[in-house]
Amino acid sequence: MIVIWTRKDLRSLFARSNLGQEALVRYYSDYQREDLENAVQYFECASRNCPLTHPCYAAALVNLANVKMMSYRIHPRSTNLDELIRLYREALNLRRPRHPDRPVTLLQLTRALLLRYEQQGCAESADEIEKLMTEEVFSEDTHERRAADLVLDTLVRCRVVNSGSLVKLNELLRKLEGNAMPPDGYFDKPQRLINISTTLWKRYEKLGNLGDLDRLLATNEEALRLLPHRHPDRLSCLRTLGAVLWRLFEIHGDLDYLRQSISLSDEALQFTLEGHPHHRYWVINSTSHMAEMSERLGDVAFEASKYDESMAQYSQAIESLSSLVTHKSRGCLWL
Structure with a gap:
């Protein structure tokens, strides 16, 4: 059966794509999840109704x-x-070799x-x-070349961190x-800082070198400075x-580290709403740190209503949490 597409059909197709782009613009402006969901629906409709043979x-x-990647x-x-x-x-299969958009599609994959x-x-x-x-x-000195190098460097980092080999961790850190x-301004700088940070943290877990904590503090603060508000890499x-801040608080007892940690948890909870797989982690982390601050300073440190609300969230998270791995240090919880 041959399906004949009219200009009206194509205009409708392009209109849905435009509506999807407009929804994305609204999302980047207000960060409303509904706008992102609408963008997914518009692009799903456009792809579903586009002829398979259409350019x-x-x-x-x-x-x-x-848009699904962004949503994920x-x-x-x-x-x-x-x-x-x-x-x-x-x-990618549709964009054969020498197609101008093939390199970008390959990198996205x-x-x-x-x-x-x-x-x-x-x-x-x-x-x-790798294949x-x-x-x-x-081509050298292009955006695509930098993006490809970043993918490969991050892949190496993942493999080394997963291996847990101290020798490989040290070698990778020297290279990174x-x-x-x-x-500043280059798209790959934040991820390169994250690669260094992830490797440093793994080494700190193995050796407990306090110098690594100071470097981790500076590296992550710089990455956060470069990443836009609500960027998923901030998490x-x-x-x-x-x-890192909790470790430093345990070592030095400086409440400023604890205050910063609570502030970070507040920001993270804006990313990880109810239903997000990391929501419980941040609720528990925030509440345990607030409880620590309250114990150190007394209840006057926080509004009673805010504290009670946090404790209620904490209890709910504990009830629904099936498994939780805790660090040896009190209060620093990891999923």
């Missing part, structure tokens, strides 16, 4: 995959990671695969990233810190920095 079909798939990073339970990887793969490897330890994803990178030649850090920085 814009690959773009429709990428638009949908991009903000609220992981809202989107299936395997599904958005499938969308990127399908778009590798970033999604990298996210799956980071979260699930899927070795097949790591292997696919894809050998298939594409990126020996490389010239790009200046990993907040988590590491919060752990």
